[in-house]
Amino acid sequence: MRPRISRKAFAVLAVVVCLALAGFASYYASRSPDGLNRVAQDHGFDKQQKDHAAGDSPLAGYNAKGVDDKRLSGGLAGVAGVVVVLAFASGLTYVVRRKRDDEPQD
Amino acid sequence: MHIPDGFINAPTSVATAVVAAAGVALALRKAGRELDEKTAPMAGLVAAFIFAVQMLNFPVGAGTSGHLLGGSLAAVLVGPWTAVLCMSVVLITQSLLFADGGITALGSNITLMGIVTVVVGFAVFKTVVRLMPSSARSVAVGAFLAALVSVPAAAAAFVGLYEVGGTADIPLESLVAAMVGWHVLIGIGEAIITGLTVSSVLAVRPDLVHGARGLLTKGPLELRSGLSAQARS
Numbered sequence: 001m002r003p004r005i006s007r008k009a010f011a012v013l014a015v016v017v018c019l020a021l022a023g024f025a026s027y028y029a030s031r032s033p034d035g036l037n038r039v040a041q042d043h044g045f046d047k048q049q050k051d052h053a054a055g056d057s058p059l060a061g062y063n064a065k066g067v068d069d070k071r072l073s074g075g076l077a078g079v080a081g082v083v084v085v086l087a088f089a090s091g092l093t094y095v096v097r098r099k100r101d102d103e104p105q106d
Numbered sequence: 107m108h109i110p111d112g113f114i115n116a117p118t119s120v121a122t123a124v125v126a127a128a129g130v131a132l133a134l135r136k137a138g139r140e141l142d143e144k145t146a147p148m149a150g151l152v153a154a155f156i157f158a159v160q161m162l163n164f165p166v167g168a169g170t171s172g173h174l175l176g177g178s179l180a181a182v183l184v185g186p187w188t189a190v191l192c193m194s195v196v197l198i199t200q201s202l203l204f205a206d207g208g209i210t211a212l213g214s215n216i217t218l219m220g221i222v223t224v225v226v227g228f229a230v231f232k233t234v235v236r237l238m239p240s241s242a243r244s245v246a247v248g249a250f251l252a253a254l255v256s257v258p259a260a261a262a263a264f265v266g267l268y269e270v271g272g273t274a275d276i277p278l279e280s281l282v283a284a285m286v287g288w289h290v291l292i293g294i295g296e297a298i299i300t301g302l303t304v305s306s307v308l309a310v311r312p313d314l315v316h317g318a319r320g321l322l323t324k325g326p327l328e329l330r331s332g333l334s335a336q337a338r339s
Contacts, residue, residue: 004310007144014151022158030163030171035261035288036107038170042284045274050112052205060205062161078161081199085157089195090150096137096191097146 015086022078026062027071107175107260107289108200109215111208118271123213126194129221133190140185140316148184148314153192155303156180157199164295172292175260177223178231178252179300182245182317183307186228193220214267222263227256231317242308245318250301257293261285 005013033041040046058065059077067073114122141149156176163171176196180189197215200206207215234248265282304315312318 003313007147007311007314010311010314011147011151014155018151018154018158021155022161026158026161029161029173030165032163032165032169032171034107034163034171034173035166035285035292036109036264038288039281039284040113043274043276043281045113045272045276048112048273049110050208052111053209054202054205057203057205059203062204062206077204078158081157081161081204082154084203085196085199086150086154088199089153089192090147092191092195093137093141093146093149093188096134097141099134099138 015082018082018086019079022082023075026078027074107215107219107264108197108207109211109218109264111210113208113273114211114214114267115271115273116210118267119210119213121213121271122217122267126213126216126221129190130194130216133187133194136187137185137191140188145184145314145316148316149188149192152180152183152189153195156192157196159299160196160200166288166291166295170288172257172288172295174296174299175219175223175257176300177219177221177260178227178249178256178296179303181224181228182231182249182252182300182304183315185316186224188316189224189228190220193224218260218263218267222260223256226259227252230255235317240321242305242312242318242321245308245315245321246301246305249304249317250297253300254293254297257296258286258289261289 032038037046040049052060054060059080062077062081063073064076064080067076156174156179159174160176161173163173166172177189177193180192184192194216197207197212197220201209201212201215231248231252234251235244238244238247262282262285265278265285268276268281269278304317307315308318312321
């Protein structure tokens with residue numbers, strides 16, 4: 001139970017794995033409805049679904065708008081998502097930790 | 107399990123938004139103590155990993171798929187409060203940028219996938235780790251079982267929510283059977299992914315696994331002390 005790679009190497013490896021999964025492997029994911037969508041179809045309440053307010057967003061449905069090649073379009077959307085989530089969560093963590101330094105009583 | 111707009115009525119959506127906001131606000135106050143200088147970068151990495159793996163729907167039979175939810179995985183790797191934040195970041199990004207999960211359903215989705223899975227998963231994990239001998243294997247087994255239980259738990263919570271505020275009249279028993287049935291299968295996939303991921307991190311950087319903190323100070327686990335695995339940290 002001791003570290004075998006440096007923290008920096010771990011972080012780089014983790015980011016590479018995330019980019020590979022979202023940017024490449026995602027093309028091979030199942031396109032069948034997920035559990036909830038399947039149940040909604042079987043019970044007929046899928047018809048209640050309303051159009052998504054962000055349905056015209058450039059990344060809606062995990063496809064980069066304007067990119068015709070399916071593999072590239074999905075891959076780009078996945079990579080963009082990883083970058084955004086990484087930045088968003090890291091930024092939030094930074095703020096949470098800084099706030100804590102300011103208010104040591106909690 | 108991303109709920110789209112239109113499945114849950116407005117008053118119930120407002121109620122779950124309040125629950126989600128309260129949960130996230132509490133997590134913002136408490137997460138700081140889970141993260142030190144060394145483990146803080148884990149939060150971003152865990153959120154990014156969950157986003158990536160959520161794209162990888164796996165077939166569970168009969169034309170149905172499932173994907174990782176990730177609440178248990180996050181709770182074991184970074185602690186439950188930080189896990190709520192990681193899950194919320196993923197769900198907000200998916201809804202606003204990828205149109206996955208309704209915007210009016212964001213509160214419901216954060217409540218089910220960001221809070222219920224974390225609370226149930228972490229409770230199962232703690233129980234298993236307490237009952238088993240203190241070892242890396244117990245942490246991996248605990249993570250596996252936490253994930254296994256957390257997915258049908260979230261599905262059952264969805265049914266509860268749907269009973270209160272669903273926009274269609276669906277008989278309770280058949281909805282429970284269908285939701286829990288499919289999500290027991292999806293939970294097996296969740297458990298495998300969670301167990302493998304936690305084991306992998308334990309193998310290379312056990313000190314970065316929140317759920318394994320108690321292990322590192324104990325002597326008998328120094329199995330590789332003779333090897334030249336001295337990593338700089």
